[in-house]
Amino acid sequence: MIRRNTHTRAADRRASAALLLFAVGATLASTACTDTGPRPPPSAIKAGELGNGGFTFTCDDSVVCAKYTNTAQNFPKAVALGSTFRAQFVPNPGTDVDVSVSRTQVDVGVDGKQSAFSIDGVGRTWLSRGPEGLAALKPGYATITAKNSLGQLVDYAVIRIAEADAIVVYDGAFKAGSSAPARITAINMKVGERRTFRALARAKNEDLAGAVRFDWKSLDESVLQIESLTEGTVTVLAKAAGKTALSTEGASLVSKTDAEVTP
């Protein structure tokens, strides 16, 4: 009788311990699933090939990626050769991927933020990883990988790298949306007026995502002066009446936009 009671108490303790472990496990799993923040809209996520989650895209181009937030509402089909961008991995809710990642060993993502997943490319032929994120090195198809803190491949996605055939200069106040920014073919300004411009790379009439470093020059600074260049946006000041051109160089291309300043 005494032995049976002892056995029953031991069984009760084991059951209690199991329940406690289950509760702790469920809490940890729940934490792992929710600490990635709000899930982006489906269009912003490119599904990984292994079905463990998807990738989001951020860059500073103000066209594919929204101004200020730099996030893309639609994962782009192609990035410009020579551009930089960042990607983050969003695991599918409820997958083992969430809980298999060590919660004590976190990697620093390409965006500098701590992330449970490290983002990189396959090899160094098409993509390289640097302080500005991933850089597109060669036209073709590049694979973006997400690995967990154990170095295991969690998922991957492929993006096309295209060589630009045109530079499009557009209004710096343009807000990313469903329509492409209107190309500015000529600049008309009054003396004393200030305007901002940006540029993007385009291939066969397709806007290419990714931040391209453009150099801006006024062919006559006495007419049109470049005041500042901040994060891809150039500010120009119409100084005196006259005709000149604004030169935009980047993505191995040069574009010239005629400019006229009137009194």
Add this chain to the structure above:
Amino acid sequence: MSSIVSRMQAAFAHRTVALAVAAVALAAGAGCVAEYQRTDVDAVVESPLGGTVNYAAVTVPEGMIVKAHIAPFNDDGNPLTCVLSSEDATVMDVSQAVGDKDYAFYGLKAGTTRINVRAGDSVVMVLDAIVTPQPPTTP
């Protein structure tokens, strides 16, 4: 004389029995040591540009990844621990993917090499590894 003969016969009989017992014991012992039997290759996920893994070869386009589940078993039907390695990791590399015995093959440079599948101390399978050039892009 007859007693000597009978003692020799008895000794011979003893030796024969002992050898028979040892042979049976060895045979039984050998039966207890499970040996490598087979390797399953399945759950292949091709890259968007193709590529595949089978029992003879793994083919991956340059810059792409192909994933497969590769699981060796012993003749008791139990899974064996498995390690994959590339003979030339500059052409094709291989690493663990999330999931038991899931492996990712990375096409790094067009060319050929071999992937060794090791179970325990033995190489149980050698796969020809081929990295194919990317098709020309149509931007």
